Amino acid sequence: MASIAFNNVTKRFGDTIAVNNLSFEIADSEFFCLFGPPLSGKTTILKLILGLEKPDDGEILIDGRPVNHVSPARRNVAMVFQNLALFPHMSAEQNVRFPLAERRMDESHIASRVADVAAKLHIGHILHKSPAQLSGGERQRVAIARALVRDPVAYLMDDPISALDARLREETRVELKRIQNELGRTMVYVTHDQEEAMSVADRIAVLEAGSIRQIGAPSEIYDNPHSSYVARMLGAPAMNLLELDKGRASALEGALPLSGLAVPDGAAQIGIRPEDLLVGPALAAGQGLVRVYEVEPLGGVTVVTLQAGETSLRAMVRGQPKIDPDSQVSLSVAAGQACFFAGDGQAVRI
Amino acid sequence: MNRSLPFEIFRYAAILSLVALSLVPTLWMASMAFKPIAEWSATGADLTWWPKSPTLDNFRFLFGESSSELIVALDRTAGQPILSSLLSAVFGTLIAMISGTSAAYGLSRFGSGGNLPLALIQLRIFPPMAVMIPVMIMWAFLGLIDTWYGLALVYGIVTMPFAFWLMKTFFDDMPREIEDAALVEGCSRLRVFWKITLPMMRPALASSALFVFILNWSDYLIALLLTTRDWVTIPVYMASLSSSMTGQLYGAKAALGLIAAIPPVILGIAIQKHLVRGLTFGALKQ
Numbered sequence: 001m002a003s004i005a006f007n008n009v010t011k012r013f014g015d016t017i018a019v020n021n022l023s024f025e026i027a028d029s030e031f032f033c034l035f036g037p038p039l040s041g042k043t044t045i046l047k048l049i050l051g052l053e054k055p056d057d058g059e060i061l062i063d064g065r066p067v068n069h070v071s072p073a074r075r076n077v078a079m080v081f082q083n084l085a086l087f088p089h090m091s092a093e094q095n096v097r098f099p100l101a102e103r104r105m106d107e108s109h110i111a112s113r114v115a116d117v118a119a120k121l122h123i124g125h126i127l128h129k130s131p132a133q134l135s136g137g138e139r140q141r142v143a144i145a146r147a148l149v150r151d152p153v154a155y156l157m158d159d160p161i162s163a164l165d166a167r168l169r170e171e172t173r174v175e176l177k178r179i180q181n182e183l184g185r186t187m188v189y190v191t192h193d194q195e196e197a198m199s200v201a202d203r204i205a206v207l208e209a210g211s212i213r214q215i216g217a218p219s220e221i222y223d224n225p226h227s228s229y230v231a232r233m234l235g236a237p238a239m240n241l242l243e244l245d246k247g248r249a250s251a252l253e254g255a256l257p258l259s260g261l262a263v264p265d266g267a268a269q270i271g272i273r274p275e276d277l278l279v280g281p282a283l284a285a286g287q288g289l290v291r292v293y294e295v296e297p298l299g300g301v302t303v304v305t306l307q308a309g310e311t312s313l314r315a316m317v318r319g320q321p322k323i324d325p326d327s328q329v330s331l332s333v334a335a336g337q338a339c340f341f342a343g344d345g346q347a348v349r350i
Numbered sequence: 351m352n353r354s355l356p357f358e359i360f361r362y363a364a365i366l367s368l369v370a371l372s373l374v375p376t377l378w379m380a381s382m383a384f385k386p387i388a389e390w391s392a393t394g395a396d397l398t399w400w401p402k403s404p405t406l407d408n409f410r411f412l413f414g415e416s417s418s419e420l421i422v423a424l425d426r427t428a429g430q431p432i433l434s435s436l437l438s439a440v441f442g443t444l445i446a447m448i449s450g451t452s453a454a455y456g457l458s459r460f461g462s463g464g465n466l467p468l469a470l471i472q473l474r475i476f477p478p479m480a481v482m483i484p485v486m487i488m489w490a491f492l493g494l495i496d497t498w499y500g501l502a503l504v505y506g507i508v509t510m511p512f513a514f515w516l517m518k519t520f521f522d523d524m525p526r527e528i529e530d531a532a533l534v535e536g537c538s539r540l541r542v543f544w545k546i547t548l549p550m551m552r553p554a555l556a557s558s559a560l561f562v563f564i565l566n567w568s569d570y571l572i573a574l575l576l577t578t579r580d581w582v583t584i585p586v587y588m589a590s591l592s593s594s595m596t597g598q599l600y601g602a603k604a605a606l607g608l609i610a611a612i613p614p615v616i617l618g619i620a621i622q623k624h625l626v627r628g629l630t631f632g633a634l635k636q
Contacts, residue, residue: 052534071538072533072534073533073534073535079531079534081530082527083527085528086531089549098535102535102537103536146531
């Protein structure tokens with residue numbers, strides 16, 4: 001129903017710049033993920049869209065219309081807060097119907113909408129309880145129901161499922177994605193969990209200190225990070241970043257030959273995803289510099305932590321190969337699967 | 351917890367003796383309120399805990415219907431002072447709570463009135479006497495001396511800082527997101543305050559109001575300075591309960607003290623259920 005655009009938006013709190021000259025556009029019906037470490041400005045961006053904070057500079061547009069001076073109540077954007085922010089003195093049902101009642105909708109319409117949403121989120125049986133009587137997961141769903149009950153132009157969610165246990169989180173994640181598809185509304189979703197960002201988003205914005213470092217589809221950001229910062233943010237275990245040796249033909253002082261790779265000019269660092277780092281048996285002299293530090297079998301894959309001098313790096317191997325801790329191994333890089341970065345962290349290509 | 355028996359005995363003995371110590375005067379007052387003059391006057395060499403011939407004479411005396419040999423005829427009954435205390439304390443509490451709560455909300459949410467907290471504390475820095483004499487002069491000028499509303503106004507002003515500071519800490523502790531959520535869901539600022547903030551603050555309001563009310567209810571000094579005759583309050587009236595022949599009228603004072611204890615106790619019981627639950631219990635995820 002609506003696109004959301006930021007034009008050179010800046011927001012300061014005292015001396016700290018929370019959002020720094022930001023420009024981006026979220027397309028209509030897009031599942032847009034804001035992803036970054038704590039204090040990178042994710043929540044502030046949501047509050048700016050909601051109108052709970054006013055930008056110091058720049059312009060925010062919803063559906064092409066500037067909304068800088070429109071009150072939160074009139075922006076027609078729904079929000080699920082990080083700490084849920086249910087109204088504790090009201091029952092779950094009163095919480096869910098609140099947005100409609102405040103807009104003076106007629107009683108029969110409210111009742112049918114509430115019933116609809118309750119069915120969708122499976123909370124019909126707990127509507128009479130007060131938030132204090134609900135479990136964490138139930139509260140979560142009530143908070144989501146309160147956002148879904150009306151018909152806003154966009155939904156904003158601030159890390160809404162971080163309090164759930166792992167299994168419930170995966171379920172809710174899938175559910176949210178499905179609901180968003182079904183409603184066809186724009187969704188702005190804040191998370192600090194890279195797996196969550198990768199799995200649900202149409203596009204991800206990777207944030208650092210109030211600036212967007214890269215925007216793109218998850219696979220694009222994963223395969224083609226614009227900087228070493230972005231490269232390290234996505235992927236678990238994180239990408240290995242290694243200084244290149246003199247001559248750029250190897251890394252780790254010769255322990256990692258880069259023979260099959262074309263190293264671009266100006267590259268100072270090589271980035272290798274753990275799944276692209278290949279572990280082999282120790283070769284002859286000069287190759288035995290890498291020692292196995294720890295082996296974590298995870299079922300389908302095994303994560304091997306390696307130690308080369310002072311540097312620690314991680315490789316991901318399919319299956320459960322027999323690798324002994326403290327043994328010596330050799331390393332190589334899968335053909336064509338590496339990123340290169342200049343001294344300032346920017347990606348360099350050939 | 352596995353403590354030795356002697357220690358436990360000592361612990362309970364200590365607790366019980368402290369409780370007894372603090373309760374003795376109150377119980378003695380209650381007992382004295384129902385004793386006839388012979389039993390509480392100084393002549394009574396045989397003071398007993400339990401009234402030998404219990405009577406309501408002290409209460410009747412306070413309200414001017416005594417038939418006993420209580421020597422003095424009171425120049426006024428206790429009815430008017432009780433009314434005066436009630437009116438001034440209740441309205442003083444209302445003034446303090448309404449203005450204190452609004453100021454606290456403004457400061458806590460919007461940072462308005464930046465130096466207000468310090469300014470309000472000034473009222474408490476000086477000894478009450480130093481403040482009250484100028485107030486007395488002002489009140490005389492305004493014609494507010496010896497009126498219940500003049501007294502209520504001073505009570506409101508004097509206890510407002512307490513209401514303000516108490517409510518400010520409660521507002522500071524309330525998560526902003528709950529109000530934000532209501533704003534996003536279509537409320538105006540004012541409506542958020544009415545529909546969300548105030549109902550959530552009920553326990554805080556109740557406990558602050560009780561505290562402020564007790565301060566106002568038990569004031570002696572201000573009432574002594576600002577009332578003269580028609581609207582003296584219970585504490586001032588109580589001080590006047592003596593006669594040249596019998597000295598202090600302890601029985602009547604005890605009866606009045608018992609009456610004075612009723613409103614705070616009733617209020618305390620009434621708000622107790624609001625105090626047991628935490629402020630935002632269940633509003634946030636744990």
